[in-house]
Amino acid sequence: MFTTYEEALNWIHATRTFGKKPGLKRMEWMLSQVNHPERKFKSIxxxxTNGKGSTLAFLRNMLEANGQIVGTYTSPYIETFNERISINGEPLPDNEILRLANSVYPLAKGLEKTALGGPSEFEIITMMMLIYxxxxxxxxxxxEVGIGGLVDSTNVITPIVSVITTIGMDHMQLLGDTLPEIALNKAGIIKVGVPVVTGxxxxxxLKVIERKAEEQNSLLLKYDQDFFVTKWQTLPTWGxxxxFEDDFIRLSPIxxxxxxxxxxxxxxxxxxALRVYSHETGLAVNHEKILSGLxxxxxPGRMEKINDQPLLVLDGAHNEHAMDTLAKTIKKNFAQQDIYIIMAVMQDKNSQEMIDILETIPNSYLILTSFDYPRAATPEELKKLTVRNGIVIDHWQEALVASINESDGNGVVIVTGSLYFISEVREFFKAANR
Known part of the structure; x- marks a missing residue:
């Protein structure tokens, strides 16, 4: 057992993740030992593929504005590990992380003695969350699902509402090589009779999700078919x-x-998702409070402006789907400005595809770089890629200084790629402003 937070964290992070067989049997074994905490709370x-974190943040703020105490489980963290399990946006204190790790440790040791083998890091953290x-x-x-859905450690809950935000090509080595295969994995969160909202x-x-919802006798509500966005415009300020309209409510202007x-x-x-949740649970929600929550x-790290002169933006576009979205946002909002893009990615990503997407942005210059993380693509690996209008700079700090100097106060510097990279850059700026 652990006496300090640091000891607990070291144990969690030292747990082998790779090589574990996917499946829920380890989670189910541990939950059966502690009287099934996953059955004792309401959840969404x-x-x-993308949009999970932002959708969760919108939901959290609307529910909080309507007087609810809202727990969240997210990954990866941006600043501190404790963020992963939060209450009303406040990460758990260190002493709670220590207590929960000590609750899960004997379960992990017991599991190691079975044919199933010990838990992965994500299974340990998920157990801590469920117990809490x-x-x-x-x-x-x-x-928030970790990866996929069907065999994700979080898929032991039966929620009030299930949400599937987007489907794109990511984690193909685990989820499949086609959109329908990936969709089938993510549709694995759909439970019998539980309504589903899709982006x-x-x-x-979508056809795969529709089939799964039908099999599970689940009401399916689809973006642009069952609920709609109209009169969209970008604000002169940031936002x-x-x-918003569906058959039951109209919210304007959001x-x-x-x-x-x-x-x-x-x-x-x-x-x-909130409308369905409130209907299913009888929670009274106030439209004005929904608007203020939104x-x-x-x-953090999603088109986040961290400096004005020059304009410096962080965006964790860590796969092709997200990179395509980022490129569209840049083209719409910064068409008249020079764009300096700094990108660092993980080794397992389709980096060339992401580069090709970014190079469709007019007036842009791309700098590929690396950062301090075991799975980060190295400068040597990046130099093997084809970049038509850009360079590789080994260290991101040098890339940032070069971009800021080049932008001359009028350009836009976009820092993108892995969320772990975004986290490192964000921490650098926060430390500089302390």
């Missing part, structure tokens, strides 16, 4: 404005402080 389960919220800490818990999803993937049409879509999915929503 959120899957999707099983103690009655929140009115509702928003649970903007291509037809070939978007739009009208303003959000997050930039990009994809955030409008995420907000719409969150509103529909307006206050912020999610």
């Amino acid at each position: 389960h959120i899957a999707g 919220f099983g103690e009655g800490r929140a009115d509702v818990v928003l649970v 903007k999803i291509k037809d070939e993937a 978007e404005q739009f009208v 303003q959000i402080g997050m930039l990009g049409y994809h955030q409008v879509e995420n907000a719409a999915v969150a509103i529909e 307006k206050q929503t912020f999610w």
Whole structure:
């Protein structure tokens, strides 16, 4: 057992993840030893290639504005590990992380003695979350899927509402090489009779979700078919404005402080999920409070402005789907400016595809770089890629200084790629401003 937070964290992070067989048997074994905490709280389960975190943030703020104590389970973290399990946006204190790790440690040791083998890092953290919220800490818990859905460790819950935000090509080595295969994995979160809300999803993937919802006798509510966004416009300040409608409510005008049409879509999915949740649970929600919750929503590292002169933006576009969205947002909002893009990615990503997308942006210059993380693509690996208008700079700090100097105060510097990279750059700026 552990006596300090640091000891507990070291144990969690030292746990081998890779090589574990996917499946829920290890989770089910551990949960059976502690009287099934996953059955003791209301939840909303959120899957999707991109948009999970932002959709969760919109939901959290709307529920909080309506007087709910809201638990969240998210990954990866941006600043501290404790963020992963939060209450009303406040990460758990160190002493709670220590207590929960000590609760899970004997379960992990017991599991190691079975044919199933010990748990993965993500299974340990998920167990900590389930035990914590099983103690009655929140009115509702928003649970973000780690990877996929069907065999994700979080898929032991039966939520009030399931949400699938988007389907794109990511984690193909685990989820499949086609959109329908990936969709089938993510549709694995759909439970019998539990309503499902989906975001903007291509037809070939949506058909898979429709079939699964039908099999599970689950009501399916689809973006642009069952709920709609109209009168969208980008605000002169940072953010978007739009009208939301479905068969039951109309909200107008909605303003959000997050930039990009994809955030409008995420907000719409969150509103529909909240409407369904309130209908299923009898929670009374106030439209004015919904609007104020949406307006206050912020999610770090998603088109996050961290400097004005020059304009410096962080965006964790860590796969092709997200990179395509980022490129569209840049083209719409910064068409008249020079764009300096700094990108660092993981080794397992389709980096060339992401580069090709970024190079469609007019007036842009691309710098590929690396950062301090075991799975980060190295400068040597990046130099093997084809970049038509850009260079590789080994260290991101040098890339940042070069971009800021080149931009001359009038350009836009976009830092993008892995969320772990975004986290490192963000921490650098926060430390500089302390």
